[in-house]
Amino acid sequence: MENMLSSAPLPSSLPDRFILLPDQRPPASSVAVSLPVIDLSRGRDEVRRAVLDAGRELGFFQVINHGVSQxxxxxxxxxxxxxxxxxxxxxxxxxxxxxxxxxRLFSGTIYGDRYWRDCLRLACAFPVGDTKNDWPDKPQSLREVIEKFIMPTRGVAMELLRLLSEGMGLRPDYFEGDLSGGDVVIHVNHYPPCPDPSLTLGLPPHCDRNLITLLLPGTVNGLQVVYKGEWINVDPVPNSFIVNFGRQLEIITNGMLKSIEHRAVANSALARTSVAAFIMPAADSLIGPAEEFVSKDNPPRYRPAIFGEFIR
Known part of the structure; x- marks a missing residue:
């Protein structure tokens, strides 16, 4: 618990253990690219094309009018x-x-180095039922609020997967069942003010290992995404979810859709809290390229693996 940044006084200078090597530090981004913003209330054909195009181009996009109340x-x-x-x-x-x-609650040591982040990880089964009894009981409203949030948020993710399925020529319910039947894992990421954000990161460059992720980004910017070899800053649209594809979706589509590297930078003045909802396959699911994406001219690029083993 002594490693938790949010439980200690803010130091006047960045402790040595958080300082990254020069080539790992966050350089200033000069690339001006905005993530696509998709209005889910528009016509289905239009939305389907927009989701697929955004996924192919950037692997990241934002959705508005998604049905989760403000x-x-x-x-x-x-x-x-x-x-x-x-x-x-x-x-x-x-x-x-x-x-x-x-x-569990943990500090930014998960990657073997020190990153400027604390994280609350919660597993949400569906239906939620008694699993919420394993969540923190403080603040008093936490369990009720998370359950109220995660149910419709998972619904948005499943609708996006249906749209992708239709756009790629799969049956609409292709991703239902075991492929999305694991826990919804929530990461509440908290990045306290940092004495020197130029020397460290909140999260290192990584790709998500799940199927699809919805991020509630919070009011303080900090997410960066790789685009054409450079890091771009993400400026969230109010009341939106930021959506990105995980490794499992890349594997199933045999690389048609990509899981894109992203990271979090720190802020010297403001704390940032974001909430990532990871849609996970069932642990015993065998995941490999779907036959619809494999041919003589496009052989499998990934070997099948049991999802639980892939995670381990």
Whole structure:
């Protein structure tokens, strides 16, 4: 628990253990590219084309008019920020460095180095049922708010997968069942103000390992995405979700859709809290390129693997 940034006074200078090598530090981005913004209330044919085009071009996009109420999104942001303001004594029992523990609080040591982040990880089964009893009981409204948020958020993800399926010539329910039947894993990422953001990162460059991710980005910018070999800053649209594809979607489509590297930068003045909802396949799912994307001219680029083994 002593590693938790949010439970310690802000240092006047960046501790040495957080300083990255020069070639790993975040250079200034000069690329001006905006993520596509897709209005899910438009006609289905238009939305289907937009989702597929954005996925092929950037692997990241934003969705608005998605059906999750603004109140639900704001309540989720507020309760997550409130959680990280709790006294350390109220969070100690949650802290764990066991990567395979379903629900835990941890610091930015997960990648073997030190990154300027604290994270609350929660596993959400569907239906939620008794699994919420394993979530923190403080703040008092946390369990209720997360359940209220995650149900429609998962619904948005499943609708996007249906749109992708239709656009790629698959049956609309292709991704239902085991391919999306695992937990929805929530990462509440908290990035406290950093003494020197030029020397460290909140999250290192990485690709998500799941199927599809919806991010509630919060009000402070910090997400960067690779585009044509350079890092671009993401400027979220109000009341939007940022969507990106995980490795499993890349594998299933045999590389037609890409899982794109992204990272989080720190901020010297403001704390940032974001919420990522990861749609996961069932642990025993065998995932490989779908036969619809394999041919003599386009052989399999990935070997099939059990998802649980892939994660391990």
């Amino acid at each position: 109140q639900t999104m704001r309540e989720m942001e507020e309760v997550c920020e409130e959680f990280f303001r709790l006294p350390a004594a109220d969070k100690t029992a949650l802290y764990s460095e066991d990567r395979f523990k379903r629900n």
